[in-house]
Amino acid sequence: MLTIGLIINPFAGIGGSVALKGSDGADVRELALAKGAKQLANQRAVIALESIDSDYRDQIKILTGSGEMGETAASTAGFMPQVILNVNQPSEPEDTHQLTKALVNAGADLILFAGGDGTARDVFSALEKDIPVLGIPAGCKIHSGVYAVTPKAAGVVLGQLAKGDILSLREASVMDIDESAFRQGVVRARNFGSLVVPDSLQFVQATKQGGKEVESMVLDDIAAEVIEYMEPDTYYAIGSGSTCANIMEQLGQPNTLLGVDIVYNQQRVAADVTASELLQYVNENPSMEIFITVIGGQGHLIGRGNQQISPEVIRTLGWDRIQVVATKAKLKALDGRPLIVDTGDPDLDQALSGTKRIITGYHDAVIYRVGLDYSENQ
Known part of the structure; x- marks a missing residue:
């Protein structure tokens, strides 16, 4: 019964x-x-x-x-x-x-x-x-x-x-x-x-309906996960793209859709920062983290629309302090192709190859491959 x-x-x-x-x-x-x-x-x-x-x-x-x-x-x-x-x-x-x-x-x-x-x-x-x-x-x-x-x-x-x-x-x-x-x-x-x-x-x-993601609900779930993750008195850089923009919207903060904003205690403290400005924040705040999303239909993580996250920023901060957010639908649309990093520094691109944890919802994440294997085409 x-x-x-x-x-x-x-x-x-x-x-x-x-x-x-x-x-x-x-x-x-x-x-x-x-x-x-x-x-x-x-x-x-x-x-x-x-x-x-x-x-x-x-x-x-x-x-x-x-x-x-x-x-x-x-x-x-x-x-x-x-x-x-x-x-x-x-x-x-x-x-x-x-x-x-x-x-x-x-x-x-x-x-x-x-x-x-x-x-x-x-x-x-x-x-x-x-x-x-x-x-x-x-x-x-x-x-x-x-x-x-x-x-x-x-x-x-x-x-x-x-x-x-x-x-x-x-x-x-x-x-x-x-x-x-x-x-x-x-x-x-x-x-x-x-x-x-x-x-x-x-x-x-x-976050699914009839087996398909409902984008607005998934974006809200991702934002909720990020906001819950944020620690007080810690700086966070929020990258470009609509997934990141939704994080700012849920924080009730203005957003630079095609730029990088800085958040501290869930308030925007700097808008549309340059690569040098972002590097200065990273140097002065070693506990800082950056949230980025998959940009463009080819699956770019770095090098398309977020060049402010320069090789110097990545090396200083560390790849593990750069968090990636994306919907499963966006990842599925890649049809198994890896995510791409194009920093302008081939050695760094190679160092970032491997797998990356992607936040795909509230208390939900996947592991996805990063980096092209050029030997496959040789």
Whole structure:
């Protein structure tokens, strides 16, 4: 018997159809309702529950909260839920916190919740035990990697679990954006941590969707990893390219897209520095590190658009203090070709050949080959 703890945020996504770009806060909720918005989270939860393979529905027990926090949807979908917490209506984030804790204490094997990124944050903040979760997408913004790609997909994954299919567990990021900034057209996402999800890659979103990376989500994951990595009172140079630009955007700092900026305590302290200026920073700050990305369709790391990172800078700083960030899609597009360093110094290019760790997501990295083997063509 699979015991599911069900949580529904009845107001998730309520601001989307009326162009409020979110549903966080009672004031937004009231304005959305006044504008004629419909509450659809329960409907989406019903779709998920009804999509569970009928052959295995009797292998599922549902624990939930009263009314629209889960009882209504579970009953509508044909289950007989056990209500373990009576909730006042309308529910608030604190009710999600309390219900999450109650479900864990009652022995839920998995927490299933319907909502958006705000709901994922609420579950994350209250979950004190490392048990799997799965989100039913119902919010205006779904940056987090803990959601199924559709409500029906969530039901399919639940059916797989009830059937006894072996699904790996992996960590997925809990992201949320600043809704106030979003309403001004600025997407400013932040990573709040991670939760464990069943890894059914075709159906669970994470940084992939249908087996393909969703670039904006992957870039946010990479930025979250870099920002978490940054130590206080340490200088970092952020190189050129859109992947690096997204790091600066998530820091809330201006960016020189085709240049190198210097960051200290997550604030930009120098913009578009020259090679000599960067070398001076490196000489004065031996703990400094540089973040670069793959530039150009041929896979260049050094020598295309980031000549400020000169041979002198590399030798002084050390190759191990130059970090590389890139999406797996960009690496895959190289079709196995190595990354290229073209510093202008052939001896240094040869010294940098080998493999390099590439940051490809939040707590996710790969090893990739660097350097051309000219002997292959001789």
